[in-house]
Amino acid sequence: MATAEAHRSSTGKYIVVYVCILAIAALQFVIAYSNLDGSQMLARMLVLATIEAALAVLFFMHLWMENRGLLWFVVILTGFVIFAMQYSWTDSFRLLNGVPWAK
């Protein structure tokens, strides 16, 4: 299947993606030491982690090279299920802001 040339170029691509992922991870470590408040830091961390994960899914797990239908199936289904889980946060904030028994 893969000719030597294609093989070499995919190796090159993998290394580029690898370096990008490590760079983003390093950026996260830098942000961790900055003086941001919690929600700001969380937002930055999540955005960066999502980019990292997208790189890994698309290029390490080859989703970019697969049938585009699979990409949509996986991304929409996973994204929807994870999104639907986020309803619970309002209760979490209420615990923080004034319910005495949530020590």
Added chain:
Amino acid sequence: MSHADLTLEGYSAAIMPPAFSIPAKKMAMWLFIIADSATFAACLVAYGYLRVADAHWPRPFHSITNVAIMTVILVTSSLTMLFGIDAAKAGDKAKAVRWTMITAAGGILFALLHIREWLGLIDEGMRLFQNPWGSALFGASFFSITGLHLLHVTGGVIALIVVGIRYKGGRYNSDDLEITGLYWHFVDLVWMFVVPLVYLLNLSH
């Protein structure tokens, strides 16, 4: 049985082309990954829910050296896995097995570093039900999330070794190696969320 198997059995014209043009085995792995993402997401949401609700959440981590090394090891092991799969696709069996075993070794190293870190935290008095710094739920959520991940790493290492050996013996082919690789990358992907949420947000300043 994959589409390739069907072809071998002379059935290729007898069935519809597989959806998304991938064999059933690979599809099953993707489905497992979808389900497992939901599992990890539920754990992380539960952790976030409890953490947000608690004004006195401890931030005990002083050093990032260990977790940085672990991250580099795990991401690198993903890269070596890709080299193995590429070698297998190109037909270079010996090289593919070598890279697969290097990947497994990376996984083992990661697990050892992780266990060493756990032992250090346990030494400092951190337990599932208490810790010296603040909310008891810190230990509970830390150990359950990283424990679930460690379980996945352990399972992945075993899978890599088994599939690697059987691939060498000719029982499995490069597709099987690629599917194992999908799982291994997913373990890596989960770690990308665990590090910022569980470690970096709990860094003491």
Added chain:
Amino acid sequence: MHDVPVHHHAPPTSFLRKHVFSLDHKVIGKQYYGLALIAVFVGMILSWLMRIHLGWTNLAIPGLQLLSKSGAPGGIITPEYYLQLMTMHATIMVFFVLTTAPFAAFGNYFLPIQVGAEDMPFPHFNMMSFWVTFIGFVVLMSSFFVGDGPTLGGWTQYAPLSAVGAVSGPGQGTGVVLWATAIAIFCIGQLLGSLNFITTTLDMRTRGMSMWRLPFSAWAWFITSIMGLTAFAVLMPACILLILDHVAGTSFFVPGNLVINGQIQPHSGGSTLLWQHLFWFFGHPEVYIAIVPGMGIVSHVLTPNLRRPLLSHRVMVYSMGALAVLSYMVYGHHMFVSGMNPVSSLVFSFPTLVITIPSTIVVLIWMGSLYGAKLRINSPSLFALGFISMFITGGISGFFLAQPSIDIMLHATYFVVGHFHLVMGVAAMFGIFAGTYFWFPKMFGRMMNETLGKIHFWLSFVGAYCIFMPFHYLGIAGNVRRYPAFTDDYLQPLIPLHRFITVAAVLTGIAQFIFLYNLVHSRFWGKPAPENPWEATSLEWSTPSSPPPFDNFGGKLPTVYHDPHQYGVEGASADYVMQTSPEQIKSGHDEA
């Protein structure tokens, strides 16, 4: 994952491989059906015990003290034991009957045949899926015989009482741990099953079987398995966290300074609502996991008996898909009075009302198709009509419960119990019955007795309404659910109604033994079934024999030329055209 292909393999000869650890999807389907059959009778007997206790509180049930000395001293059920029986009734019914029978049992048996495959892609996973589920059932049942019995927390296991251990009542220690273990195991089984179902539908379809040529039942199982894949994946970690609260002293679901039975609990920092969020995130899709296969089976059973296609194939499938999507967005309607943020109640109430749209469309398609049709009256079609009736009745009470302001009054009353028993419990059971009467000839090569089937239908249909319609009245009268006895002044006038329900429940339960007798008797001595008793078109009626041979189609795979709704076709040799028939149709309804 690495299974040898089953093609051209000789059928297994050893007893173990043939009947116990079989890789054949047909045997696994029958095993699931058998498990569900055992579970449903256990669950039914538990409901009898509860009903008798509710009608005649101080009546001694002889022999019950043998099951639990402390729970039923002298055969009289204690309030705690009543709750334990109720919890087990619900857990067994929801997990091991309503999920197992219409989805896992019929799906395993007929999905591969309906797509035209010899087996599922991963037979070993399939076998594991059944045996893991079976172990889950054994673990759950074992809690009857351990310590002070099963848990009394209800099938929802609301925290904190489910998480603090034995201090909160009998069975709340070991019982909860066993319950959570059983459910976590069950989740693994359903994950394996769902993997197989989805890959079977996507990758194993025979030549000519495009997605739009799949019959309704196959579509329903496919949609259900996607829900099963993601919903059970969330319940499993929730159960593990619950177990950790018990065995490792964590406090995920227990807040601090909690006093239970006069003792302050050594927990702090957890949240009781977190459990409800995690549980209902699974729990609401679970409701649709129970009912969508029933919708598919009913549509599949009705079409050949109508002798014409349903109004629309695609709209039906889209509606089932919309139900699946919406089921993830409405789970908070179980929590309107839980102390959840009131704004969330509003947010959840909207999609809950929206979900009535696809449900109504499904019902309208059935009603519109029935209008003016010459319906063939037989046991399967009667039970299909019963399903529609139950679904409508139970669905209408859902309108009221979906609105937070009304739900505040009706929540945790018998109104809710009546609602979900009709719309999810009895309706799904009628779907199972319809499927059983319809597919029995294919599964065992013999017909079930029609007369007994019709008697069974009328007794069950009338019985179910006698049991569950008064529940709505009880609820509006303020009768709270889960009360083991009614000693309050305002509840005492309701006791005669409870007695009526109890009598109806016992009689309807006895009527189910007619079904059991019919099932067992027909299995061995029933009339041999003709090749295609319902003159249906889908692929399961194209197999060379009943039951189908080991590889389903006798060494070859069928080729599909039509969608499965070619009934009442003008100019065809019969009034229907099989999916496998190469016959050309001029005025067909082939949408594929």
